[in-house]
Amino acid sequence: MKIVLVQPPVEDFYFTPHRSSVLGLHALADVWTKRGHNCQILNFPLEKSKKKKILLPAKLEYLVPYLKKQDNEMKNTSWFSNYYRFGPSLEICHERIIALKPNVIAVSCFAWSYAQTTIKLLKMLRENFQENPPFLVVGGAGVSVMPDFFAPFADLVIIGEGENAIEEMEKTVAIKRNIIPGSKITMDPPMDIPFPWDIKDKKKNRFTVTTMLSRGCPKMCSFCANHLVFGKALRKVDIKTVFIGIDNILDYVLKTSKPLDLKTDKSGEHEYKIKLHVNFEDDNILFQKKYFLTVLEYIKKKSDQNMIDFSFSAENGMDYLLLNDDLLVELKNLNLTQLNLSMASMDSGQLELEKREGSIKKLEVLLKKSEQLGLPVITYFICGLKNDTPVKIVETLAYLHSLKTSIGISHYYPVPGLADWQDRNVFLENPPFLCCGSSAYPWNGSLNTRELITAFRLARASNYIKDSLCNKGMVLKIKTNLLKDATMDEVMVNLFFILVDPND
Incomplete structure (x- = not known):
């Protein structure tokens, strides 16, 4: 069989190309090729010169006040300014796929937040084949957490790991029979x-x-x-x-x-x-x-x-x-x-709630050793967990600012099936792209959007201050400029700079 494995374009405020390696598709292609099939991967988000500014979805219009281009003085402490499509249009993707005349098209949704783009492409592929339509398969992490959402748009929905799905695909395509559209299979992990x-x-x-x-x-x-x-x-x-x-x-x-x-x-x-x-x-x-x-x-x-x-x-x-x-x-x-570390939260009560362990003392020891070794570190934490507060988040930022590490901040977002998110109706009533860190949506209500974005920008400010070895005058200027921005939470900004330099 000729199998085309597809990573659809991404619609978001930003995209990290070197992290989009589609390892899942490479794994499938490796296994399926060894069974004698001709596999080709189309990783559309990585295609050069295809980043295009697109309209902000209506459900993200609450972010409009925050989407502004900062001047050179503030660019290192800014939020996002535009919404983009990374990769060619779906029409071009569709043309490229059908030109290959595949027997099977396997489309990946690597995150629930990008489910809508995946479904749009599946619909186009299903509607535009008049004769001998290819067998449509969809899978990936985004599919596995909410398979019923994708079922109407594909012949086969893979839940979990997909290497063994080739056996079902071979049977179906070989005898040219139609299975019930949207059939779902939960795959056993490959041996x-x-x-x-x-x-x-x-x-x-x-x-x-x-x-x-x-x-x-x-x-x-x-x-x-x-x-x-x-x-x-x-x-x-x-x-x-x-x-x-x-x-x-x-x-x-x-x-x-x-x-x-x-x-x-x-x-x-x-x-x-x-x-x-x-x-x-x-x-x-x-x-x-x-x-x-x-x-x-x-x-x-x-x-x-x-x-x-x-x-x-x-x-x-x-x-x-x-x-x-x-x-x-x-x-x-x-x-x-480079050392990338995840501490999730510095609040022991929060960690217990999230079923996560932590030790601030151990983190400090490791950071000191990393400094001795000349090893740069990024320490990540999650902002917007259930029991977070603006004060707790600012204290976390100030604490990390005091250590020899850059700050990586991740806004909390849920996906279907997590312990606190068993009600699937929540995800049917809200568009998937709200489950994206860049959407700064207040899922837990512990911080609002303004506070989430303020925390993000304070993390950027901290990194800039430390990376640029800013003197007191430069730090004061950064603080002043942040406070001039009406979209910033004034209390959080003031508290951060007080904690960073209590003698100022």
């Missing part, structure tokens, strides 16, 4: 997890790889949907499969890189001219420490043998409770470039 990877070539022999080594999560954090898609059991890719995949990556890098013009530094050693950075998107990779270290050691050894400068990161975050000083040193020696 052997594939090793998906996506590589991006940059100029001057620089390569960036995104991959994932594990699936599932034994934790039950109330704000996370990982277990709804991958289950509660943590599973890892077989180490031999990983090694084969790494070898393939290095072969690709060596074959596509330009000839090396090696120079010798003062120590007599050659400078590496090929750079390879690997970002691991795992949620809980430190649950398998020895395994992870074995993978890193293998990549570094093979890279060194081939004169490749290897580095890595884990941008989806590491559980700081599973880190210690010795492990940090080991990761640094294996060329970790």
Whole structure:
């Protein structure tokens, strides 16, 4: 069969291209290709020069007062200014897909917040094939949490992991029978997890790889949907499969890189001219420490043998409770470039409510060690949890400001199926894009939209102040400019700067 796997364009205020590696589609393509099928991936959001300003949806008009372009003086503390489509129009996507004349079209919805765009594309694909329509499949994390929402628009709805769905697709397409549209299947996890990877070539022999080594999560954090898609059991890719995949990556890098013009530094050693950075998107990779270290050691050894400068990161975050000083040193020696940590909240009562553990003292120790190692850190927390208050959030911002870390702030949003969000009617009555952090929607009512956006901008202000080594005069100017903005919460702004510098 000819199978086209599709990632629809994204409609949002922002998009992070290097995080859109569609590893799920790569995993499916790998497994299905090995069964003899011709698979092609269309990752529309990553197509260059396709970002286009579009109309703000009516249900997001509450954000209009906040959507303004800041001058140069305030650009480092701003909110968003425009709403965009990242990728070509759905009409062009449709044309590109049907031109390939596939037997099967598998469309991914990687987040519930982008469900509407996925459904629009499915409707176009179903309505515009007059003869021999292809078999329409839809799956992904966004589908798995609310499959009935997608059922009317596809022949098959995959819940959970999709590798084994190929058997049902083969049967159906081979005998050319129509199954009941919208049939849903809950797939058992594959016995052997594939090793998906996506590589991006940059100029001057620089390569960036995104991959994932594990699936599932034994934790039950109330704000996370990982277990709804991958289950509660943590599973890892077989180490031999990983090694084969790494070898393939290095072969690709060596074959596509330009000839090396090696120079010798003062120590007599050659400078590496090929750079390879690997970002691991795992949620809980430190649950398998020895395994992870074995993978890193293998990549570094093979890279060194081939004169490749290897580095890595884990941008989806590491559980700081599973880190210690010795492990940090080991990761640094294996060329970790940045530490991404998630603390969720600094409020112990809030953490207990969210079924999450935490230790502020341990976080501080790790940050001090990271500073000694010269390792930059981003520490993330969630803003807008059930028992949050504006004061608690400002205290969190001021606390993180006092530490050697950048601040990563994530606005809370729910998805269907989470412990506190079992009523599916809530998600039928509200458009999916409200379940997007950038929508700053007050889902829990603990902070309103104005307070959520103020917190976001204060986090940006903190990062700018520390990154730019601002003196007192510059800090005062930032505070003054923020207070001049009528969309900012004055009490939160004043409290933040009092806590940051009580002697000011």
